[in-house]
Amino acid sequence: MADDGPSVGRHHDRPAFHRTPRSPRARAPGRRDEDSIPNPALHRRGRRRGHRLPGWRPGLRPRSLCVVLRIMKPSIRRLIILSIATLPLLASAGERAPEAAAAEGIPEVLTLSWCLERARQANPALEQDAASAAAAKERIAPAGALDDPRFSYEASNIPTGDFDFASTPLSGNQLGFKQKFPFPGVLGNREAAARAAAKAADWQLEDRQLRIAAAVERAWAELGFAHRALAITDRNIDLLRQLTRIAETKYSVGRGLQQDVLRAQVELTRLLNERLSRVASVERAEASLAALLDLPPETRLPDTTDLADDAPLPTLTELVERLEERSPLLKRLRERIEEADRLERVARLEGYPDFDLGVGYRIRRSVPGDPVDGDDFVSAGITIRLPIDRRKWQARVAERQALARRARADYRNAHAALLNSLRSRFASLRQADSEVDLVGDGLIPQARQSLESTRSGYEVDKVDFLDLIDSQVSLLEAELRLERAWADRRAAFSAVEAAVGETLR
Structure with missing residues (x-):
């Protein structure tokens, strides 16, 4: 069987196809362009099978990419070709629709304040709760009025x-x-119950506003991370292409190893494949944020402003105190208890x-x-x-008593769950804040210095190429970790604010 190329294991052998580099415009005498070959497809098949067809001479140096592709395994070669072929599709997927964005008033750079204002005006869940609160207010007057x-x-x-x-x-x-x-006291307690229900609806609306704001900030931060992860991946693809060219150049003059070229191409292919996931992450983040902002599904959102947020962290004790005082969820449940107590009194008085x-x-x-x-x-x-049938009225009172007990149990359950959730979210906030400091002030500067040092050493043959690739991968992971930590910090901070019931920044 014809040999497809130099063996990977022959590290110290010069490649059979090596020639002294020529000018890009020069061409060896007697060498044919593919256009001059009578049947290029047959010519290419013959080369793959090791046949010496007219127009092909062994020992001539092909282009560097063709060399690398020819000596690779078929599976890796197909993956690289597929990744290169999909780059135009990825570019078109990243294009934005300025007309649609302008129609919705979307700014060129997506700010958090614009998203929050848009959600307050257009989010359907907020509109639903606002309508419920308005309807509850209208029930107060009829509840305390006499029949016609x-x-x-x-x-x-x-x-x-x-x-x-x-x-x-x-x-x-x-x-x-x-x-x-009706018996004295019935109308007054009915009106008080309706007023408590209206207040509960108002607190429900405020709680929903805080939760929607937290969800919007979380989705906004996720979109910002997706854009930055894509930009970091693109930047590392460009850098890895430079490293690949260095490896190919050293290999072409006999100073490098074939496995260095292969490793660079494999790592480049991995990044190209990862870029597909990054583009999909951007689209998913756009869809999540667009749903919260009640934007059309085809709306494309621009990149966000900087995710960095250096707001100081409160203590857990302060957060618990504010939760007890300000939480709209707990206030809503307290009003539900008041409503249940009033309706129990109504049931008792209706028995007269x-x-x-x-x-x-x-x-x-x-x-x-x-x-x-x-x-x-x-x-x-x-x-x-x-009211002669006392069993009927006693049953109604017992029903209202059970509902009042359930309202108190709901409050205790929600109170415990809210405290537990606050502690968990605060722990996530502290973790993200610590990771921002650790990665931003320590890991990334160290990774950059390591990459520069390793690259300089590799260019003078003092460092192995695999170490250079590892340094590049370490920097990529550190940059992604920093952006992820900023996004997580914002998401955790907004979740803490939603639990406490007030804005802390």
């Missing part, structure tokens, strides 16, 4: 013989009004009689023999509801 009075009309005592109102002194047109009065008061006025005609000579009649009366 009732009007009645009666054609009273008409003889069936002649249907004449003037036949008897008792005949007439009866007009009546009735008003129902209520009253219907009525007045009537009969319009009569004067008839012979009428002792009052046709004077109109006035009447008044009262109707009392008798």
Whole structure:
């Protein structure tokens, strides 16, 4: 079988295809361009199979990329070709739509303040809670109002013989009004329960605003990290291409190893493949933030401002005190307890009689023999509801008592969960803050110095190429860790603010 190229294991052998470098415009005598070959496809197949077809002479030096591709394993070669072929697609995927962004008023650089303002105005969840709060306020007045009075009309005592109102002194047109009065205290407690429910709805809206703000900042930071991770990956791809050219140059003059070229190409392919994931991460982050801002799904969002945020961290004790005082979630649940207590009192009072008061006025005609000579009649009366079936009313009271116990249990459960969540989020915040200091002040400067030193050493053959690649990878990971730490710090800070119930920055 024909040899496809120099063996990877022959580290000290000069490649068979090595020639003294020529000017890029020079061409060896007798060498044919591919356009001059009668059948280029057959020519290429013949070279892959080791056949010596017309137009091909062994020993001539191909271009460096062709050399590397030819000596690689087929699987690695296909991956590199696929990555190079997808670069135009990735570039087109990263393009923005200025018209759509301008239509929505999106700035060229996406700021957090713009996103928060947009969410306050357009987020459907906030609109839903705002409508619920407005509806709850409108229930207060009806809850404390009496039922509408009732009007009645009666054609009273008409003889069936002649249907004449003037036949008897008792005949007439009866007009009546009735008003129902519940037992004292029922209406007041109903109104108080409705007012507590309205306050709970207001606190629900405020809690939702804080949670939406935290979600927006988290999505905004994630979008910023995705953009920066993509930029870091692109920058490292360019740098690795430079290292690859250095390795190829040293290899072409016999000072380098074939495995150095292969390792550089493999690492470059890994970064190209990672770039695919970075582009997808940008699109996912855009979709998450666009949903919170109620933007069309096809809207493309620009890069964000700097993720760095050096706001000082409060202590956990301060956060717990503020949570007890300011948390809208706990305030909402306290209002729910008040509402449940009021409704329990309503159930007790409804077990007592209520009253219907009525007045009537009969319009009569004067008839012979009428002792009052046709004077109109006035009447008044009262109707009392008798709650005889005590089991029914006791069951209603028991139901309201159970609901009041549930409201208190909900408060205790939410209080414990909120404290636990606050401690967890504060721990994440401290971890991210410490990682920002560690990576930004220590790891990244060290990684950059190591890369520069290793690169200088490699250019004078004092450092192995694998060490150079490792230094480059270490710097890439450190830069990504710093951006990830900034994004995590913002997300954790906003989550702490949502739990506490107020802005801390």
